[in-house]
Amino acid sequence: MKIFEVLNKYDIKTEELESFTSRREAFKKLTNFGKSVAFAAIPVGILAASTQKVSAAHIPTVLNVLNFALTLEYLEGEYYTMGINSPNLIPAGKDRAIFETIEKHEVDHVAFLKKAIMSYGGTPVAKPTFDFTVGGAFSPFTNYEQFLILAQAFEDTGVRAYKGQAGNLIAENDALTAALQIHSVEARHASEVRRLRGLKGWITQAERGAGMPEVTQAVYNGEDNLIQGGVNVTTVTPIGSDGITEAFDEPLTRDEVLTIAGLFIVAA
C-alpha cells in the first residue's frame, strides 16, 4: 500500500539531526509546558533537558510516529471539515455543536503535529487524497447515519492507534506526553459519537455495535482481550468479562491502522 511507502520515505537519518537539543527546546516552547498552571508541576524545561541524556538516536522513530499520527489527523480533520460544510447533513443544535467541537480538535491536532515534527527537525508528510465514499460504497456527506458510522470508526481507530504508538515514544518524554494528551481527546470524541449513535461510550468485548457495517469490524477485533500484563483479569476480580473488556481499551499496530485508514486513501 502506497501510504506505507510514503510514511517510510519521511524517516530521517540520525546524522541529519545536528542541533537536537535546540529542537527539543523548540518542542517545549510549542507545547507551552511550564507556562500554563496545569502543567506547572511537570518537571520539563531546560532543567529536565540538561539531566536527560541528549541522544538523537531515537528521533527517527519519534518522527515516524508523529508523521503516522499526522496522517490520521489529516483524515479525521478533512472528514469533519467536509461534514460540517455539507448542507443539511448535521442537525442543528446539539449534534452540530458536538461535531464542530470535534472538527476543531482534529484540525488543531494537524497543526500541532506539523509544528512538533518540524521542531524535531523532520518534514511533515503531505496530506493524502481521501475518498470517504470508498469508491461509492458510503455516502457520509449526504446521509447522516453513515456520517456517524464512519465518525465512530475513525474515533475508535484513533484511540487504538495512539495507544499502539506510546511505547515508541517512551524515550522522548515531551512527545510521549503530547501523544497521550491527544489520545485521551480521541477517546472523549469516541465516547460522545458512540453515545450519539445510541451505544455505550465504551467497547464491550469485540462488538462493533448496532448499526455498524461488517466492514468496520477490523476496528474492534481484539478488544475482547482479558489478559493484561500477563494477568488473566477474570481471576482477580468479581467483575464479569463484559465489564473487563470495557475497562481496558486495546492497541492496534501501525500496519493494522494503515490498513483501515488505507480504505479511505486514494493517493498518498
Place this chain on the structure above:
Amino acid sequence: MSKQTTSEDLVPMLGLQKVGDRRNFLKFSGAAIASTGILLSGCQEVFEELPNARKTGKGQEVRAVPLGKGDIGILNYAYALEQLEAAFYLMVVANMYAGISPSEKVMMEDIKNHEVAHRDFLKAALGKNAIIDLSFDFSSVNFNERSSVLATAKTFEDLGVAAYNGAGQLLESADYLLIAGKIVSVEARHAAAIRSILDADPRSFAGADVIDANGLDRAFSPTMVLEMAAPFITNKIIANQLPTS
C-alpha cells in the same frame, strides 16, 4: 528510557539492596514473573507503621501510605486513584441518586465495574508491593442528589485522565506504559459520558476547560493530582519517592 521489563530489571526497580534479598527474591518469584510477564510479587519490605499517621474524625488511626519508588511507585499511585474511584462508584450504585433514569443507572453500574476491574487488576499486578486498602471521606458528596454525584464523578474522571497523561512519561517500562494507555482512554470515555449527561453545553464532553488550544487534554503531575484528591483520601499519601522525570 525504553526497555522491556525482565526479572533482573525488577530488582533495582524494587529498590532492593542486599544481595541476600535479591537472591531470595529471584528464587521466590522468578517463576511467577516468567509465567505472568509483569506480575510484581516481590519481597519489598512491608511498610512499617509510620509516625505521621492521621486520625479520622472518630479518633481511629489511619496509616500513612508511601507509594514507593520507580515504576512500582507510579503503579501504586494509579492503584490509589483506582481505589478512590471504585469506592466512590460502589457508594453511588449502593444508593442510586433520586430520580435516576434507567440509562443513567446502567452507566453508573458500568463505570463502577470498570473502576473495580482497574483496582483489582492493579492490586494483582503489584502483588506484595501493593499499598494497603485506603480509607476515604466522601462526606462532601450528597449521594442522594444527582448534581452532587455527577459533579464528583466528573472531577474524578477528568482527574484520572490528567493523572495517567502526566504519569506516562514517569514510567520506565513500555509494558506498564501500554497498560496505563489501555486504562486512560476508558477514563476519558467515562469523563465524556459524565460531562454529556451533567452539563447543559453539548460541547462539554471535550470542553475548553480541559482541552487546550492545541487540542490537547490535561496532564498533571502526581503532586498536583494527589493534592486534588487529598480531601477524599483519609490516609496521608507519601509520594516523595516517585520519579519526577
